Amino acid sequence: MPFVPVGVLLRDAEEQGYAVGAFNCNNMELVQAIVAAAEAERSPVILQASQGAIKYAGLAYLVAMARAAARGVRVPVALHLDHGTSFEQAVRCVAAGFSSVMIDGSHLPLEENIALTRRVVEVARAAGVSVEGELGRIMGAEDEIKVEEREAFFTDPAEARYFVERTGVDSLAVSVGTAHGRYQGEPRLDFERLSRIKELVRVPLVLHGASGVPEEAIREAVRRGVRKINIDTEIREAFVGALRRELGAHPQEIDPRKILGPAREAAVEVIRAKMRLFGCAGKARV
Ligand code: G3H
Ligand code: 13P
Ligand code: ZN
Numbered sequence: 001m002p003f004v005p006v007g008v009l010l011r012d013a014e015e016q017g018y019a020v021g022a023f024n025c026n027n028m029e030l031v032q033a034i035v036a037a038a039e040a041e042r043s044p045v046i047l048q049a050s051q052g053a054i055k056y057a058g059l060a061y062l063v064a065m066a067r068a069a070a071r072g073v074r075v076p077v078a079l080h081l082d083h084g085t086s087f088e089q090a091v092r093c094v095a096a097g098f099s100s101v102m103i104d105g106s107h108l109p110l111e112e113n114i115a116l117t118r119r120v121v122e123v124a125r126a127a128g129v130s131v132e133g134e135l136g137r138i139m140g141a142e143d144e145i146k147v148e149e150r151e152a153f154f155t156d157p158a159e160a161r162y163f164v165e166r167t168g169v170d171s172l173a174v175s176v177g178t179a180h181g182r183y184q185g186e187p188r189l190d191f192e193r194l195s196r197i198k199e200l201v202r203v204p205l206v207l208h209g210a211s212g213v214p215e216e217a218i219r220e221a222v223r224r225g226v227r228k229i230n231i232d233t234e235i236r237e238a239f240v241g242a243l244r245r246e247l248g249a250h251p252q253e254i255d256p257r258k259i260l261g262p263a264r265e266a267a268v269e270v271i272r273a274k275m276r277l278f279g280c281a282g283k284a285r286v
Helices: 006-016 028-041 051-057 059-071 087-096 110-126 147-153 157-167 191-200 215-223 233-249 256-278
Strands: 020-024 045-050 077-084 100-103 130-135 171-174 205-207 226-231
Touching (some): 006 077, 006 130, 006 171, 006 226, 020 077, 020 256, 028 045, 028 059, 045 051, 045 059, 051 077, 051 087, 059 087, 077 087, 077 130, 087 100, 110 130, 130 157, 157 171, 157 191, 171 191, 191 205, 191 215, 215 226, 215 256, 226 233, 226 256
Parallel strands (some): 020 045, 077 100, 130 171, 171 205
């Protein structure tokens, strides 16, 4: 099956009140793990690649691997650029066959973020590709800022409405208390803010930095309108954890398949559990 625009997947999610999982990949085993998990759970799925992933694996390789994986299954698969920061990068991904791109201008002043995002929307829309924007900054969990200071970066609901109206984005990544990477303590989400944004904004909302967020908080975020949830760190932990175990248990092993195979399996299990948690398991429509 060819890639499905993320906008289409999120429309179904909105209608039925669940979130679609978006999982980061940067090598063949991760692409396979994500799509195998989707097939096993009968779930729609978003494969996403960051600019770092594209630099590591190569754009053509990522697209070809994702295409091969999508062709082999009967569940909807989207290919999405995660945290694109330049117009040129977004256009390269549209041209290469991605079905969705994120343009992350969240570090820019509001009007500059709007101008950049709008330019990407114009090009992407002409190609039938969905666009995710970001307003409010989602920091790294390891960034040295205090909890109170972090709130200064949260998404302002009125600004979110203005941003969506001015840019025409298909979905919006919001900053409501999550962060990328491993949390030091337990993350606390600002659910009131999330609900207020949901009231004011018509497009589906995206939760980044969802690794390590307690299950009940994820369920509550979905109840309050989150429709796409990004997971990277927990997949890395499972994959590299299994690699370490295999290498420790078999120090003489020199066949990469014997080490990477179990790592791929460990990633599949984590992704399947997330699909059940997000409510997208069993929702594949073909
Ligand atoms: O949000 C960022 C993703 O976890 C991708 O991370 O830039 O190290 O590939 P990366
Ligand atoms: P985590 O690495 O915290 O799961 O965040 C993933 C993400 O938001 C990718 O955009
Ligand atoms: Zn992110």
